[in-house]
Amino acid sequence: MEAIEQLIQRVAQIPQVKLGHFPTPLEECPRLSEALGGPRIFIKREDCSGLAFGGxxxxxxxxxxxxxxxxxxxxxxxxxxxxxxxxxxxxxxxxxxxxxxxxxxxxxxxxxxxxxxxxxxxxxxxxxxxxxxxxxxxxxxxxxxxxxxxxxxxxxxxxxxPRSTMLAAVAFTWCIAEIAQQQEQLGIDADWIYTCSVGGTQAGLVLGTKTLDLKMKPFGIAPIRWENKHERLRTAANSAADLLELDTQVMDADIQNTDDYIGQAYGYLTPEGIDALKLVVKTEGIFLDPVYTAKAMAGLIDHIQQGKLGRDDTVIFLHTGGTPALFAYQEELVADL
Ligand SMILES: Cc1ncc(COP(=O)(O)O)c(C=O)c1O
Missing domain, CATH: 3.40.50.1100 (Rossmann fold)
Known part of the structure:
Protein backbone atom coordinates (compact mmCIF):
# COMPACT_ATOMS: atom_id res chain seq x y z
CA MET A 1 0.00 0.00 0.00
CA GLU A 2 1.27 3.46 -0.94
CA ALA A 3 1.12 6.38 1.54
CA ILE A 4 -0.94 9.38 0.43
CA GLU A 5 1.99 11.81 0.64
CA GLN A 6 4.19 9.47 -1.37
CA LEU A 7 1.59 9.34 -4.16
CA ILE A 8 1.33 13.15 -4.12
CA GLN A 9 5.14 13.32 -4.44
CA ARG A 10 5.06 11.04 -7.49
CA VAL A 11 2.40 13.21 -9.16
CA ALA A 12 4.46 16.33 -8.40
CA GLN A 13 7.29 14.92 -10.58
CA ILE A 14 5.10 14.95 -13.74
CA PRO A 15 5.38 18.12 -15.90
CA GLN A 16 2.48 20.42 -15.09
CA VAL A 17 1.23 23.99 -15.25
CA LYS A 18 -0.72 25.87 -12.59
CA LEU A 19 -4.27 26.40 -13.79
CA GLY A 20 -6.88 25.71 -11.12
CA HIS A 21 -7.85 26.10 -7.50
CA PHE A 22 -6.85 22.89 -5.73
CA PRO A 23 -7.81 21.17 -3.51
CA THR A 24 -11.42 21.45 -4.61
CA PRO A 25 -13.91 21.28 -1.72
CA LEU A 26 -15.52 18.05 -0.50
CA GLU A 27 -18.94 19.04 0.81
CA GLU A 28 -21.55 17.06 2.69
CA CYS A 29 -25.09 17.13 1.26
CA PRO A 30 -27.43 16.32 4.15
CA ARG A 31 -30.61 17.66 2.54
CA LEU A 32 -30.02 15.60 -0.59
CA SER A 33 -29.41 12.47 1.54
CA GLU A 34 -32.60 13.17 3.46
CA ALA A 35 -34.65 13.71 0.31
CA LEU A 36 -33.44 10.36 -1.04
CA GLY A 37 -33.81 8.53 2.30
CA GLY A 38 -30.44 7.21 1.43
CA PRO A 39 -26.72 7.13 2.13
CA ARG A 40 -24.53 9.89 3.48
CA ILE A 41 -23.65 11.90 0.34
CA PHE A 42 -20.64 14.16 -0.23
CA ILE A 43 -19.96 16.09 -3.43
CA LYS A 44 -16.38 16.59 -4.59
CA ARG A 45 -16.59 20.00 -6.23
CA GLU A 46 -14.48 19.67 -9.38
CA ASP A 47 -17.03 22.09 -10.81
CA CYS A 48 -15.26 24.63 -8.54
CA SER A 49 -11.77 23.99 -9.95
CA GLY A 50 -11.39 27.69 -10.61
CA LEU A 51 -10.52 28.32 -14.23
CA ALA A 52 -13.26 29.45 -16.64
CA PHE A 53 -16.29 28.10 -14.71
CA GLY A 54 -14.37 25.01 -13.58
CA GLY A 55 -14.80 21.34 -14.36
CA PRO A 162 -4.51 7.84 -25.48
CA ARG A 163 -1.87 10.32 -24.22
CA SER A 164 -4.52 12.85 -23.21
CA THR A 165 -6.57 10.11 -21.50
CA MET A 166 -3.48 8.79 -19.70
CA LEU A 167 -2.62 12.27 -18.39
CA ALA A 168 -6.23 12.64 -17.23
CA ALA A 169 -5.74 9.40 -15.31
CA VAL A 170 -2.66 10.95 -13.65
CA ALA A 171 -4.79 13.99 -12.76
CA PHE A 172 -7.53 11.92 -11.12
CA THR A 173 -5.06 9.70 -9.30
CA TRP A 174 -3.92 12.97 -7.73
CA CYS A 175 -7.58 13.84 -7.06
CA ILE A 176 -7.98 10.58 -5.14
CA ALA A 177 -4.94 11.43 -3.00
CA GLU A 178 -6.59 14.79 -2.29
CA ILE A 179 -9.89 13.08 -1.39
CA ALA A 180 -8.04 10.61 0.87
CA GLN A 181 -6.58 13.58 2.79
CA GLN A 182 -10.00 15.25 2.98
CA GLN A 183 -11.56 12.01 4.26
CA GLU A 184 -9.00 11.97 7.09
CA GLN A 185 -9.87 15.57 7.96
CA LEU A 186 -13.61 14.83 7.88
CA GLY A 187 -13.30 11.47 9.66
CA ILE A 188 -15.09 9.56 6.89
CA ASP A 189 -14.27 6.43 4.90
CA ALA A 190 -16.59 6.34 1.86
CA ASP A 191 -17.86 3.11 0.33
CA TRP A 192 -18.31 4.50 -3.16
CA ILE A 193 -17.23 7.28 -5.47
CA TYR A 194 -19.63 7.93 -8.36
CA THR A 195 -18.85 10.10 -11.34
CA CYS A 196 -19.74 10.78 -14.94
CA SER A 197 -16.91 9.36 -17.01
CA VAL A 198 -15.90 6.81 -19.57
CA GLY A 199 -12.34 8.07 -19.81
CA GLY A 200 -9.40 9.39 -17.88
CA THR A 201 -11.42 10.62 -14.91
CA GLN A 202 -12.60 7.13 -14.01
CA ALA A 203 -9.26 5.56 -14.95
CA GLY A 204 -7.58 7.84 -12.39
CA LEU A 205 -10.16 7.13 -9.70
CA VAL A 206 -9.59 3.40 -10.20
CA LEU A 207 -5.80 3.71 -10.19
CA GLY A 208 -5.79 6.04 -7.17
CA THR A 209 -8.17 4.01 -5.00
CA LYS A 210 -6.36 0.76 -5.81
CA THR A 211 -2.92 2.26 -5.16
CA LEU A 212 -3.95 3.69 -1.79
CA ASP A 213 -6.01 0.55 -0.99
CA LEU A 214 -9.04 2.69 -0.11
CA LYS A 215 -12.37 1.11 0.82
CA MET A 216 -14.08 3.37 -1.72
CA LYS A 217 -14.99 1.76 -5.06
CA PRO A 218 -15.31 3.95 -8.18
CA PHE A 219 -18.48 3.69 -10.24
CA GLY A 220 -18.57 5.44 -13.61
CA ILE A 221 -21.69 6.52 -15.44
CA ALA A 222 -20.97 6.94 -19.13
CA PRO A 223 -22.29 10.00 -20.99
CA ILE A 224 -21.53 8.37 -24.36
CA ARG A 225 -21.23 4.83 -25.74
CA TRP A 226 -17.68 3.86 -26.63
CA GLU A 227 -16.66 0.44 -27.83
CA ASN A 228 -13.99 -1.42 -25.82
CA LYS A 229 -14.44 0.93 -22.88
CA HIS A 230 -12.92 -1.47 -20.34
CA GLU A 231 -9.81 -1.84 -22.46
CA ARG A 232 -9.55 1.94 -22.93
CA LEU A 233 -9.92 2.63 -19.20
CA ARG A 234 -7.56 -0.18 -18.17
CA THR A 235 -4.92 0.95 -20.68
CA ALA A 236 -5.17 4.57 -19.51
CA ALA A 237 -4.90 3.55 -15.85
CA ASN A 238 -1.95 1.23 -16.41
CA SER A 239 -0.02 3.64 -18.60
CA ALA A 240 -0.55 6.31 -15.92
CA ALA A 241 0.73 3.76 -13.35
CA ASP A 242 3.87 3.29 -15.51
CA LEU A 243 4.42 7.04 -15.79
CA LEU A 244 4.05 7.41 -12.01
CA GLU A 245 6.30 4.36 -11.47
CA LEU A 246 3.62 2.56 -9.47
CA ASP A 247 3.39 -1.22 -9.12
CA THR A 248 -0.43 -1.11 -9.25
CA GLN A 249 -1.99 -3.18 -12.03
CA VAL A 250 -5.57 -2.29 -12.94
CA MET A 251 -7.72 -5.20 -14.20
CA ASP A 252 -11.08 -5.18 -15.98
CA ALA A 253 -12.65 -6.43 -12.74
CA ASP A 254 -11.64 -3.13 -11.04
CA ILE A 255 -13.69 -1.13 -13.55
CA GLN A 256 -17.41 -0.63 -12.97
CA ASN A 257 -19.05 1.54 -15.62
CA THR A 258 -22.56 1.62 -17.04
CA ASP A 259 -24.19 2.95 -20.22
CA ASP A 260 -27.64 2.68 -18.62
CA TYR A 261 -28.22 6.41 -18.09
CA ILE A 262 -27.17 7.84 -21.49
CA GLY A 263 -30.76 7.83 -22.77
CA GLN A 264 -31.35 8.50 -26.48
CA ALA A 265 -27.73 9.51 -27.19
CA TYR A 266 -24.80 11.65 -26.07
CA GLY A 267 -25.83 15.27 -25.71
CA TYR A 268 -29.60 14.67 -25.38
CA LEU A 269 -31.34 15.26 -22.07
CA THR A 270 -33.16 12.54 -20.15
CA PRO A 271 -36.25 13.24 -17.99
CA GLU A 272 -34.52 11.52 -15.04
CA GLY A 273 -31.49 13.77 -15.54
CA ILE A 274 -33.61 16.92 -15.49
CA ASP A 275 -35.31 15.71 -12.27
CA ALA A 276 -31.92 14.99 -10.69
CA LEU A 277 -30.64 18.42 -11.69
CA LYS A 278 -33.65 20.15 -10.10
CA LEU A 279 -33.45 18.05 -6.93
CA VAL A 280 -29.76 18.82 -6.31
CA VAL A 281 -30.19 22.57 -6.73
CA LYS A 282 -33.33 22.57 -4.59
CA THR A 283 -31.74 20.61 -1.75
CA GLU A 284 -28.12 21.77 -1.90
CA GLY A 285 -27.96 24.86 -4.13
CA ILE A 286 -25.60 23.08 -6.52
CA PHE A 287 -26.26 23.11 -10.28
CA LEU A 288 -25.48 20.05 -12.37
CA ASP A 289 -25.07 20.11 -16.14
CA PRO A 290 -27.49 18.57 -18.65
CA VAL A 291 -25.09 16.34 -20.64
CA TYR A 292 -22.93 14.70 -17.99
CA THR A 293 -23.48 15.22 -14.29
CA ALA A 294 -27.30 15.27 -14.30
CA LYS A 295 -27.32 11.84 -15.96
CA ALA A 296 -24.70 10.56 -13.49
CA MET A 297 -26.74 11.84 -10.55
CA ALA A 298 -29.84 10.19 -12.06
CA GLY A 299 -27.84 6.95 -12.05
CA LEU A 300 -26.79 7.37 -8.44
CA ILE A 301 -30.40 8.13 -7.42
CA ASP A 302 -31.59 5.03 -9.29
CA HIS A 303 -29.01 2.88 -7.51
CA ILE A 304 -30.18 4.27 -4.16
CA GLN A 305 -33.79 3.54 -5.09
CA GLN A 306 -32.85 0.00 -6.13
CA GLY A 307 -31.22 -0.50 -2.72
CA LYS A 308 -27.68 -0.90 -4.11
CA LEU A 309 -26.63 1.80 -1.63
CA GLY A 310 -28.24 1.91 1.80
CA ARG A 311 -28.55 4.33 4.72
CA ASP A 312 -25.33 3.04 6.27
CA ASP A 313 -23.26 3.70 3.16
CA THR A 314 -21.24 6.82 2.39
CA VAL A 315 -20.91 7.94 -1.21
CA ILE A 316 -18.87 10.69 -2.82
CA PHE A 317 -20.28 12.14 -6.04
CA LEU A 318 -17.50 13.72 -8.08
CA HIS A 319 -19.13 16.72 -9.81
CA THR A 320 -17.21 17.10 -13.08
CA GLY A 321 -18.67 20.52 -13.94
CA GLY A 322 -20.12 21.39 -17.34
CA THR A 323 -22.71 23.89 -16.10
CA PRO A 324 -22.12 26.48 -18.90
CA ALA A 325 -23.75 23.97 -21.27
CA LEU A 326 -27.05 24.58 -19.45
CA PHE A 327 -27.50 27.73 -21.52
CA ALA A 328 -27.26 25.82 -24.80
CA TYR A 329 -30.20 23.67 -23.64
CA GLN A 330 -32.50 26.59 -22.93
CA GLU A 331 -35.30 25.31 -25.20
CA GLU A 332 -35.48 21.83 -23.70
CA LEU A 333 -35.14 23.11 -20.14
CA VAL A 334 -37.75 25.84 -20.52
CA ALA A 335 -40.15 23.33 -22.11
CA ASP A 336 -39.79 21.22 -18.98
CA LEU A 337 -40.58 24.05 -16.54
C1 LIG B 1 -18.68 17.89 -17.38
C2 LIG B 1 -18.01 16.66 -17.82
N1 LIG B 1 -18.15 15.55 -17.10
C3 LIG B 1 -17.57 14.38 -17.46
C4 LIG B 1 -16.80 14.29 -18.60
C5 LIG B 1 -16.22 12.96 -18.95
O1 LIG B 1 -14.89 12.86 -18.63
P1 LIG B 1 -14.01 11.63 -19.14
O2 LIG B 1 -13.10 12.18 -20.16
O3 LIG B 1 -13.32 11.14 -17.95
O4 LIG B 1 -14.93 10.59 -19.70
C6 LIG B 1 -16.61 15.43 -19.40
C7 LIG B 1 -15.83 15.32 -20.64
O5 LIG B 1 -15.80 16.09 -21.51
C8 LIG B 1 -17.22 16.64 -19.00
O6 LIG B 1 -17.08 17.76 -19.73
Missing amino acids: NKVRQLTFTLGDAVAQGADTIVHGAASQSNHCRQAAAACGKLGLNCYLRLARDHKSIPQGNLLLDKLAGVDVEIVDASFGPELDVVKHKLAKKLELEGLKPYVVAG
Whole structure:
Protein backbone atom coordinates (compact mmCIF):
# COMPACT_ATOMS: atom_id res chain seq x y z
CA MET A 1 0.00 0.00 0.00
CA GLU A 2 1.27 3.46 -0.94
CA ALA A 3 1.12 6.38 1.54
CA ILE A 4 -0.94 9.38 0.43
CA GLU A 5 1.99 11.81 0.64
CA GLN A 6 4.19 9.47 -1.37
CA LEU A 7 1.59 9.34 -4.16
CA ILE A 8 1.33 13.15 -4.12
CA GLN A 9 5.14 13.32 -4.44
CA ARG A 10 5.06 11.04 -7.49
CA VAL A 11 2.40 13.21 -9.16
CA ALA A 12 4.46 16.33 -8.40
CA GLN A 13 7.29 14.92 -10.58
CA ILE A 14 5.10 14.95 -13.74
CA PRO A 15 5.38 18.12 -15.90
CA GLN A 16 2.48 20.42 -15.09
CA VAL A 17 1.23 23.99 -15.25
CA LYS A 18 -0.72 25.87 -12.59
CA LEU A 19 -4.27 26.40 -13.79
CA GLY A 20 -6.88 25.71 -11.12
CA HIS A 21 -7.85 26.10 -7.50
CA PHE A 22 -6.85 22.89 -5.73
CA PRO A 23 -7.81 21.17 -3.51
CA THR A 24 -11.42 21.45 -4.61
CA PRO A 25 -13.91 21.28 -1.72
CA LEU A 26 -15.52 18.05 -0.50
CA GLU A 27 -18.94 19.04 0.81
CA GLU A 28 -21.55 17.06 2.69
CA CYS A 29 -25.09 17.13 1.26
CA PRO A 30 -27.43 16.32 4.15
CA ARG A 31 -30.61 17.66 2.54
CA LEU A 32 -30.02 15.60 -0.59
CA SER A 33 -29.41 12.47 1.54
CA GLU A 34 -32.60 13.17 3.46
CA ALA A 35 -34.65 13.71 0.31
CA LEU A 36 -33.44 10.36 -1.04
CA GLY A 37 -33.81 8.53 2.30
CA GLY A 38 -30.44 7.21 1.43
CA PRO A 39 -26.72 7.13 2.13
CA ARG A 40 -24.53 9.89 3.48
CA ILE A 41 -23.65 11.90 0.34
CA PHE A 42 -20.64 14.16 -0.23
CA ILE A 43 -19.96 16.09 -3.43
CA LYS A 44 -16.38 16.59 -4.59
CA ARG A 45 -16.59 20.00 -6.23
CA GLU A 46 -14.48 19.67 -9.38
CA ASP A 47 -17.03 22.09 -10.81
CA CYS A 48 -15.26 24.63 -8.54
CA SER A 49 -11.77 23.99 -9.95
CA GLY A 50 -11.39 27.69 -10.61
CA LEU A 51 -10.52 28.32 -14.23
CA ALA A 52 -13.26 29.45 -16.64
CA PHE A 53 -16.29 28.10 -14.71
CA GLY A 54 -14.37 25.01 -13.58
CA GLY A 55 -14.80 21.34 -14.36
CA ASN A 56 -12.81 18.10 -14.41
CA LYS A 57 -10.76 19.13 -17.43
CA VAL A 58 -8.91 21.85 -15.51
CA ARG A 59 -7.16 19.16 -13.49
CA GLN A 60 -6.54 17.16 -16.69
CA LEU A 61 -5.19 20.19 -18.60
CA THR A 62 -2.79 20.83 -15.72
CA PHE A 63 -0.89 17.81 -17.08
CA THR A 64 -1.73 17.87 -20.83
CA LEU A 65 -0.69 21.50 -21.15
CA GLY A 66 2.23 20.77 -18.81
CA ASP A 67 3.25 18.11 -21.33
CA ALA A 68 2.81 20.59 -24.21
CA VAL A 69 4.90 23.28 -22.53
CA ALA A 70 7.59 20.73 -21.58
CA GLN A 71 7.76 19.74 -25.28
CA GLY A 72 8.26 23.39 -26.29
CA ALA A 73 4.82 23.84 -27.88
CA ASP A 74 3.48 27.34 -28.52
CA THR A 75 0.12 26.27 -30.00
CA ILE A 76 -2.64 23.92 -28.84
CA VAL A 77 -4.93 22.12 -31.27
CA HIS A 78 -8.02 20.64 -29.66
CA GLY A 79 -11.51 19.60 -30.67
CA ALA A 80 -14.56 17.64 -29.56
CA ALA A 81 -18.35 18.14 -29.57
CA SER A 82 -19.46 21.71 -30.25
CA GLN A 83 -20.49 22.22 -26.60
CA SER A 84 -17.26 20.69 -25.31
CA ASN A 85 -16.39 21.67 -21.75
CA HIS A 86 -12.87 20.40 -22.33
CA CYS A 87 -12.36 22.82 -25.23
CA ARG A 88 -13.78 25.78 -23.28
CA GLN A 89 -11.39 25.08 -20.41
CA ALA A 90 -8.50 24.59 -22.88
CA ALA A 91 -9.31 27.92 -24.58
CA ALA A 92 -9.16 29.72 -21.24
CA ALA A 93 -6.02 27.87 -20.15
CA CYS A 94 -4.28 28.88 -23.39
CA GLY A 95 -5.19 32.49 -22.66
CA LYS A 96 -3.68 32.19 -19.19
CA LEU A 97 -0.51 30.52 -20.47
CA GLY A 98 -0.05 32.70 -23.58
CA LEU A 99 -0.45 29.80 -26.02
CA ASN A 100 -2.19 29.96 -29.41
CA CYS A 101 -5.35 27.84 -29.45
CA TYR A 102 -7.17 26.23 -32.38
CA LEU A 103 -10.46 24.41 -31.76
CA ARG A 104 -12.07 22.17 -34.38
CA LEU A 105 -15.54 21.25 -33.16
CA ALA A 106 -17.81 18.58 -34.63
CA ARG A 107 -21.02 19.96 -36.12
CA ASP A 108 -23.99 18.66 -34.12
CA HIS A 109 -27.42 19.67 -32.83
CA LYS A 110 -25.85 22.16 -30.41
CA SER A 111 -23.50 24.06 -32.73
CA ILE A 112 -25.10 27.30 -31.57
CA PRO A 113 -23.37 30.40 -30.20
CA GLN A 114 -24.50 29.70 -26.66
CA GLY A 115 -23.01 27.95 -23.64
CA ASN A 116 -19.50 26.65 -24.19
CA LEU A 117 -19.30 27.64 -27.85
CA LEU A 118 -20.10 31.24 -26.93
CA LEU A 119 -17.35 31.14 -24.30
CA ASP A 120 -14.84 29.71 -26.84
CA LYS A 121 -15.58 32.64 -29.12
CA LEU A 122 -15.31 35.16 -26.29
CA ALA A 123 -11.93 33.64 -25.39
CA GLY A 124 -10.75 34.82 -28.82
CA VAL A 125 -9.37 31.47 -29.98
CA ASP A 126 -9.54 30.13 -33.54
CA VAL A 127 -12.81 28.14 -33.63
CA GLU A 128 -14.20 26.26 -36.60
CA ILE A 129 -17.19 23.91 -36.79
CA VAL A 130 -16.26 20.99 -39.02
CA ASP A 131 -18.19 18.17 -40.67
CA ALA A 132 -16.43 15.30 -38.94
CA SER A 133 -17.77 13.10 -36.21
CA PHE A 134 -16.45 13.43 -32.69
CA GLY A 135 -13.79 10.73 -32.16
CA PRO A 136 -11.13 9.32 -34.52
CA GLU A 137 -12.53 11.23 -37.54
CA LEU A 138 -12.14 14.57 -35.75
CA ASP A 139 -8.67 13.54 -34.55
CA VAL A 140 -7.60 13.26 -38.21
CA VAL A 141 -8.77 16.86 -38.77
CA LYS A 142 -6.78 18.02 -35.74
CA HIS A 143 -3.58 16.27 -36.83
CA LYS A 144 -3.89 17.64 -40.39
CA LEU A 145 -4.25 21.16 -39.01
CA ALA A 146 -1.23 20.63 -36.75
CA LYS A 147 0.87 19.62 -39.80
CA LYS A 148 -0.21 22.81 -41.60
CA LEU A 149 0.60 24.99 -38.58
CA GLU A 150 4.00 23.34 -38.30
CA LEU A 151 4.77 24.28 -41.91
CA GLU A 152 3.85 27.85 -40.98
CA GLY A 153 6.56 27.78 -38.28
CA LEU A 154 4.43 27.14 -35.19
CA LYS A 155 5.05 24.38 -32.64
CA PRO A 156 1.65 22.72 -32.27
CA TYR A 157 0.59 20.15 -29.67
CA VAL A 158 -2.55 18.13 -30.35
CA VAL A 159 -4.77 17.24 -27.39
CA ALA A 160 -6.20 13.87 -28.42
CA GLY A 161 -6.04 10.14 -28.07
CA PRO A 162 -4.51 7.84 -25.48
CA ARG A 163 -1.87 10.32 -24.22
CA SER A 164 -4.52 12.85 -23.21
CA THR A 165 -6.57 10.11 -21.50
CA MET A 166 -3.48 8.79 -19.70
CA LEU A 167 -2.62 12.27 -18.39
CA ALA A 168 -6.23 12.64 -17.23
CA ALA A 169 -5.74 9.40 -15.31
CA VAL A 170 -2.66 10.95 -13.65
CA ALA A 171 -4.79 13.99 -12.76
CA PHE A 172 -7.53 11.92 -11.12
CA THR A 173 -5.06 9.70 -9.30
CA TRP A 174 -3.92 12.97 -7.73
CA CYS A 175 -7.58 13.84 -7.06
CA ILE A 176 -7.98 10.58 -5.14
CA ALA A 177 -4.94 11.43 -3.00
CA GLU A 178 -6.59 14.79 -2.29
CA ILE A 179 -9.89 13.08 -1.39
CA ALA A 180 -8.04 10.61 0.87
CA GLN A 181 -6.58 13.58 2.79
CA GLN A 182 -10.00 15.25 2.98
CA GLN A 183 -11.56 12.01 4.26
CA GLU A 184 -9.00 11.97 7.09
CA GLN A 185 -9.87 15.57 7.96
CA LEU A 186 -13.61 14.83 7.88
CA GLY A 187 -13.30 11.47 9.66
CA ILE A 188 -15.09 9.56 6.89
CA ASP A 189 -14.27 6.43 4.90
CA ALA A 190 -16.59 6.34 1.86
CA ASP A 191 -17.86 3.11 0.33
CA TRP A 192 -18.31 4.50 -3.16
CA ILE A 193 -17.23 7.28 -5.47
CA TYR A 194 -19.63 7.93 -8.36
CA THR A 195 -18.85 10.10 -11.34
CA CYS A 196 -19.74 10.78 -14.94
CA SER A 197 -16.91 9.36 -17.01
CA VAL A 198 -15.90 6.81 -19.57
CA GLY A 199 -12.34 8.07 -19.81
CA GLY A 200 -9.40 9.39 -17.88
CA THR A 201 -11.42 10.62 -14.91
CA GLN A 202 -12.60 7.13 -14.01
CA ALA A 203 -9.26 5.56 -14.95
CA GLY A 204 -7.58 7.84 -12.39
CA LEU A 205 -10.16 7.13 -9.70
CA VAL A 206 -9.59 3.40 -10.20
CA LEU A 207 -5.80 3.71 -10.19
CA GLY A 208 -5.79 6.04 -7.17
CA THR A 209 -8.17 4.01 -5.00
CA LYS A 210 -6.36 0.76 -5.81
CA THR A 211 -2.92 2.26 -5.16
CA LEU A 212 -3.95 3.69 -1.79
CA ASP A 213 -6.01 0.55 -0.99
CA LEU A 214 -9.04 2.69 -0.11
CA LYS A 215 -12.37 1.11 0.82
CA MET A 216 -14.08 3.37 -1.72
CA LYS A 217 -14.99 1.76 -5.06
CA PRO A 218 -15.31 3.95 -8.18
CA PHE A 219 -18.48 3.69 -10.24
CA GLY A 220 -18.57 5.44 -13.61
CA ILE A 221 -21.69 6.52 -15.44
CA ALA A 222 -20.97 6.94 -19.13
CA PRO A 223 -22.29 10.00 -20.99
CA ILE A 224 -21.53 8.37 -24.36
CA ARG A 225 -21.23 4.83 -25.74
CA TRP A 226 -17.68 3.86 -26.63
CA GLU A 227 -16.66 0.44 -27.83
CA ASN A 228 -13.99 -1.42 -25.82
CA LYS A 229 -14.44 0.93 -22.88
CA HIS A 230 -12.92 -1.47 -20.34
CA GLU A 231 -9.81 -1.84 -22.46
CA ARG A 232 -9.55 1.94 -22.93
CA LEU A 233 -9.92 2.63 -19.20
CA ARG A 234 -7.56 -0.18 -18.17
CA THR A 235 -4.92 0.95 -20.68
CA ALA A 236 -5.17 4.57 -19.51
CA ALA A 237 -4.90 3.55 -15.85
CA ASN A 238 -1.95 1.23 -16.41
CA SER A 239 -0.02 3.64 -18.60
CA ALA A 240 -0.55 6.31 -15.92
CA ALA A 241 0.73 3.76 -13.35
CA ASP A 242 3.87 3.29 -15.51
CA LEU A 243 4.42 7.04 -15.79
CA LEU A 244 4.05 7.41 -12.01
CA GLU A 245 6.30 4.36 -11.47
CA LEU A 246 3.62 2.56 -9.47
CA ASP A 247 3.39 -1.22 -9.12
CA THR A 248 -0.43 -1.11 -9.25
CA GLN A 249 -1.99 -3.18 -12.03
CA VAL A 250 -5.57 -2.29 -12.94
CA MET A 251 -7.72 -5.20 -14.20
CA ASP A 252 -11.08 -5.18 -15.98
CA ALA A 253 -12.65 -6.43 -12.74
CA ASP A 254 -11.64 -3.13 -11.04
CA ILE A 255 -13.69 -1.13 -13.55
CA GLN A 256 -17.41 -0.63 -12.97
CA ASN A 257 -19.05 1.54 -15.62
CA THR A 258 -22.56 1.62 -17.04
CA ASP A 259 -24.19 2.95 -20.22
CA ASP A 260 -27.64 2.68 -18.62
CA TYR A 261 -28.22 6.41 -18.09
CA ILE A 262 -27.17 7.84 -21.49
CA GLY A 263 -30.76 7.83 -22.77
CA GLN A 264 -31.35 8.50 -26.48
CA ALA A 265 -27.73 9.51 -27.19
CA TYR A 266 -24.80 11.65 -26.07
CA GLY A 267 -25.83 15.27 -25.71
CA TYR A 268 -29.60 14.67 -25.38
CA LEU A 269 -31.34 15.26 -22.07
CA THR A 270 -33.16 12.54 -20.15
CA PRO A 271 -36.25 13.24 -17.99
CA GLU A 272 -34.52 11.52 -15.04
CA GLY A 273 -31.49 13.77 -15.54
CA ILE A 274 -33.61 16.92 -15.49
CA ASP A 275 -35.31 15.71 -12.27
CA ALA A 276 -31.92 14.99 -10.69
CA LEU A 277 -30.64 18.42 -11.69
CA LYS A 278 -33.65 20.15 -10.10
CA LEU A 279 -33.45 18.05 -6.93
CA VAL A 280 -29.76 18.82 -6.31
CA VAL A 281 -30.19 22.57 -6.73
CA LYS A 282 -33.33 22.57 -4.59
CA THR A 283 -31.74 20.61 -1.75
CA GLU A 284 -28.12 21.77 -1.90
CA GLY A 285 -27.96 24.86 -4.13
CA ILE A 286 -25.60 23.08 -6.52
CA PHE A 287 -26.26 23.11 -10.28
CA LEU A 288 -25.48 20.05 -12.37
CA ASP A 289 -25.07 20.11 -16.14
CA PRO A 290 -27.49 18.57 -18.65
CA VAL A 291 -25.09 16.34 -20.64
CA TYR A 292 -22.93 14.70 -17.99
CA THR A 293 -23.48 15.22 -14.29
CA ALA A 294 -27.30 15.27 -14.30
CA LYS A 295 -27.32 11.84 -15.96
CA ALA A 296 -24.70 10.56 -13.49
CA MET A 297 -26.74 11.84 -10.55
CA ALA A 298 -29.84 10.19 -12.06
CA GLY A 299 -27.84 6.95 -12.05
CA LEU A 300 -26.79 7.37 -8.44
CA ILE A 301 -30.40 8.13 -7.42
CA ASP A 302 -31.59 5.03 -9.29
CA HIS A 303 -29.01 2.88 -7.51
CA ILE A 304 -30.18 4.27 -4.16
CA GLN A 305 -33.79 3.54 -5.09
CA GLN A 306 -32.85 0.00 -6.13
CA GLY A 307 -31.22 -0.50 -2.72
CA LYS A 308 -27.68 -0.90 -4.11
CA LEU A 309 -26.63 1.80 -1.63
CA GLY A 310 -28.24 1.91 1.80
CA ARG A 311 -28.55 4.33 4.72
CA ASP A 312 -25.33 3.04 6.27
CA ASP A 313 -23.26 3.70 3.16
CA THR A 314 -21.24 6.82 2.39
CA VAL A 315 -20.91 7.94 -1.21
CA ILE A 316 -18.87 10.69 -2.82
CA PHE A 317 -20.28 12.14 -6.04
CA LEU A 318 -17.50 13.72 -8.08
CA HIS A 319 -19.13 16.72 -9.81
CA THR A 320 -17.21 17.10 -13.08
CA GLY A 321 -18.67 20.52 -13.94
CA GLY A 322 -20.12 21.39 -17.34
CA THR A 323 -22.71 23.89 -16.10
CA PRO A 324 -22.12 26.48 -18.90
CA ALA A 325 -23.75 23.97 -21.27
CA LEU A 326 -27.05 24.58 -19.45
CA PHE A 327 -27.50 27.73 -21.52
CA ALA A 328 -27.26 25.82 -24.80
CA TYR A 329 -30.20 23.67 -23.64
CA GLN A 330 -32.50 26.59 -22.93
CA GLU A 331 -35.30 25.31 -25.20
CA GLU A 332 -35.48 21.83 -23.70
CA LEU A 333 -35.14 23.11 -20.14
CA VAL A 334 -37.75 25.84 -20.52
CA ALA A 335 -40.15 23.33 -22.11
CA ASP A 336 -39.79 21.22 -18.98
CA LEU A 337 -40.58 24.05 -16.54
C1 LIG B 1 -18.68 17.89 -17.38
C2 LIG B 1 -18.01 16.66 -17.82
N1 LIG B 1 -18.15 15.55 -17.10
C3 LIG B 1 -17.57 14.38 -17.46
C4 LIG B 1 -16.80 14.29 -18.60
C5 LIG B 1 -16.22 12.96 -18.95
O1 LIG B 1 -14.89 12.86 -18.63
P1 LIG B 1 -14.01 11.63 -19.14
O2 LIG B 1 -13.10 12.18 -20.16
O3 LIG B 1 -13.32 11.14 -17.95
O4 LIG B 1 -14.93 10.59 -19.70
C6 LIG B 1 -16.61 15.43 -19.40
C7 LIG B 1 -15.83 15.32 -20.64
O5 LIG B 1 -15.80 16.09 -21.51
C8 LIG B 1 -17.22 16.64 -19.00
O6 LIG B 1 -17.08 17.76 -19.73
